[in-house]
Amino acid sequence: MLISIFLKDFAMQEIVPNYHPLRYKDLPFSTSPVEEWKQLVSNFSQQAHPSAIIWNTIKFLEHESLTQIHNHLQVPVFAIGPLHKIKPSSYVSSHQVDTSCITWLDKQPPKSVVYISFGSLATMDAKVLTEMAWGLAKSNQRFLWALRPGLVCGLEWLELLPEGFVGETRERGLIVKWAPQKDVLAHFAVGGFWSHCGWNSCLESISSGVVMICQPFSVDQGVNARYMSYVWKIGLELEQVEREEIRRMIKRVMVDEEGEEMRVRVNGMKEMVKEAVGNSGSSQESLEGLVNFILSR
Structure with missing residues (x-):
C-alpha cells in the first residue's frame, strides 16, 4: 500500500x-x-x-x-x-465588506503589507491554518488578513487562530472578515498577495502590480499558480504548508532581492494591462x- x-x-x-x-x-x-x-x-x-x-x-x-x-x-x-x-463596478459580495482596513493601510509604509485572502469558497484543516498563522508571525512582516468565517469547518472566526497569535501580531497586523480586494490590491502599502490563485484574484493582482504567494486549493487554481510562478515569474508557489517554509516564502517576496525582481516584472505587466484596456x-x-x-x- x-x-x-x-x-x-x-x-x-x-x-x-x-x-x-x-x-x-x-x-x-x-x-x-x-x-x-x-x-x-x-x-x-x-x-x-x-x-x-x-x-x-x-x-x-x-x-x-x-x-x-x-x-x-x-x-x-x-x-x-x-x-x-473593462467595466469597473461597485463592490458586490455575499460577505460584509470591512472598509476600515483601507484607513489602516493608509498608515503603513509603501509595499510593506502582505494581503492574505483565499476567496469565498476554499476551506482548510485547522492544522493548516495553524501553520499558516505561525509562519506569518515568524516572518515579522506587516499583514492584512481577510479571514473569512467558516474557512475551517465548524469554527466561526478568531477562534480559528492558534492561542497567542493575535496578541503576538497585534502591532503589525490587522484581521478582518472580508476586505474590498480590488481597493486593497491597488493600495500603495500592499507589497504581496497570499492567495488561493483563483483567476479573478490573479488578474486583479497583475492589474495592480502586486507579487503573489500562491497556495492553490482546487479546480483551475493549480494551473494558475504554476503560470504565476513558472511562466510569468511574478509569484512563488507554496507547496509545503509548514511554518518555517511560510516564513521563508514571505521573506523572499517582501524583503529579498528575488521579490524585488518579481515586482519589476509585475509592474511591467501592470502597464501592459493599462494599454490593453485603453x-x-x-x-x-x-x-x-x-x-x-x-x-x-
Missing part, C-alpha cells in the same frame, strides 16, 4: 507532455478517477460547436493558447479581460469586435 501511494504521488509530480510547466497534480479535478475524466471529455465533445469564444483574459498573457483555440475551433476568440478593468488596446478592440459580432448575427 505505501509503495502504491508513493508511486502515485511521484506520477502526479511529472510534467504533462506538451503542457510544460504543468504537472498532473496541477490539472483541474486531478483527484477525480480516470473514468470520470473520460466521461467529462466525452460530454464536452458532444456539445454544440460554439459560434465564438469569450475569455476573461488578456492577449499578451495567453497569446499562444488563444491562437491554438482559434486554430482548433475555427471561430472568433474574444479576449476581453480583465473584466474588472483606447485601441487589445481588450477594447476585442470587446468592440464582440459587439459587432453579436449585432451581425
Whole structure:
C-alpha cells in the first residue's frame, strides 16, 4: 500500500507532455478517477460547436493558447479581460465588506503589507491554518488578513487562530472578515498577495502590480499558480504548508532581492494591462469586435 501511494504521488509530480510547466497534480479535478475524466471529455465533445469564444483574459498573457483555440475551433476568440478593468463596478459580495482596513493601510509604509485572502469558497484543516498563522508571525512582516468565517469547518472566526497569535501580531497586523480586494490590491502599502490563485484574484493582482504567494486549493487554481510562478515569474508557489517554509516564502517576496525582481516584472505587466484596456488596446478592440459580432448575427 505505501509503495502504491508513493508511486502515485511521484506520477502526479511529472510534467504533462506538451503542457510544460504543468504537472498532473496541477490539472483541474486531478483527484477525480480516470473514468470520470473520460466521461467529462466525452460530454464536452458532444456539445454544440460554439459560434465564438469569450475569455476573461488578456492577449499578451495567453497569446499562444488563444491562437491554438482559434486554430482548433475555427471561430472568433474574444479576449476581453480583465473584466474588472473593462467595466469597473461597485463592490458586490455575499460577505460584509470591512472598509476600515483601507484607513489602516493608509498608515503603513509603501509595499510593506502582505494581503492574505483565499476567496469565498476554499476551506482548510485547522492544522493548516495553524501553520499558516505561525509562519506569518515568524516572518515579522506587516499583514492584512481577510479571514473569512467558516474557512475551517465548524469554527466561526478568531477562534480559528492558534492561542497567542493575535496578541503576538497585534502591532503589525490587522484581521478582518472580508476586505474590498480590488481597493486593497491597488493600495500603495500592499507589497504581496497570499492567495488561493483563483483567476479573478490573479488578474486583479497583475492589474495592480502586486507579487503573489500562491497556495492553490482546487479546480483551475493549480494551473494558475504554476503560470504565476513558472511562466510569468511574478509569484512563488507554496507547496509545503509548514511554518518555517511560510516564513521563508514571505521573506523572499517582501524583503529579498528575488521579490524585488518579481515586482519589476509585475509592474511591467501592470502597464501592459493599462494599454490593453485603453483606447485601441487589445481588450477594447476585442470587446468592440464582440459587439459587432453579436449585432451581425
